[in-house]
Amino acid sequence: MDFHEGDIQHATKFTVKSGAQAASINVYNSGKLHVEGKLGDLKTWLEQLKESIEKGNGGPVALLPAEIEKFPQTLRDRVPECDDVILWFFQESLRCYKAESVAGAAFMLGAASEKAILLLIDTYAAAIADEVHRNSFLSRVNNRMISKKYDEFKASYAGSKNKPNDQVLAQDLTQFARRRL
Template structure:
């Protein structure tokens, strides 16, 4: 077996393992084969002695992801530049998991992924921050409407309307902590930092760095990817709170 075959095969296998795709290995005449599966999608990856990589299977998101990896390997590019399959799927996952999600959030997340693939870390950070702020402002608006006492509602609204996002978050957090009823389940009985604040603050700070020229941007792609990996769960948690306050009044 040739060195180029072994090298290309090892890189494709590493990419498949990194994305946690179930797979099986076998050897065929003149090639080594990986049978890969993700949900109902299946794809065969064949690596020949010349180093050529061939994909077999019907068109699917899985095949598209493997095709990007194939092109990177064959062109001797850094396979690390190919985004994890999980992140590529975020727009579809958000729409599936949150049927009533605001389309602006999905559009911003999709554009953030496009920007990251194009090497625009600043563009990705700005768009991800926009998606985060849209989801958070929807929560604040729903929370305000759920305050039954008109005087208290007016005070909360006056403290959050037209303010910087950091100020709005602080006001919401203080009001939420003083409320008596909260969503039930893991995490909600503890501080809000567990489910919301970490990703919210990351997205806010990154958006500030990308959107304000006087701040020196220092956005590492690895850091963006690590936090994007948690973004779907973050938006799901925000929408869980939105759903709770659509069905329940805020109690003090």
């Protein structure tokens, strides 16, 4: 599934695409919601989401997009070296979500995210060539909460002179860090 967000006159338009299907939901400044698109699974899902929001009873928990079911295998296909613990936590979050345990799903996704960030920080530390700088970085992240470790990683990476030569990778990491804030 592909999601896009854009500003339109007096509203924000959220467009969802899956294969040839496309639908959108406009959220107007007044709070009014309007669903657009050809009749299909995506439009139906957005209409149910709209109804759920308007009734104030949360999102449509039973409506899990089919693509998310395939995500663990898609991730494994795209990132063959993906950590098994991350995949396990994600699969566990799907089971919680299907059982309508949204809080459990959130905790499992948080655990998967934390594991991914810890692996990123470990890989970054191992890539610091200068032993003094590496030890200094490790002393700032060891025995800290994940949020503090991530803050130290961002600060260290921002001040790093040696960044990836691949501009797409460098930009993606920077954009990812900005979205997390």
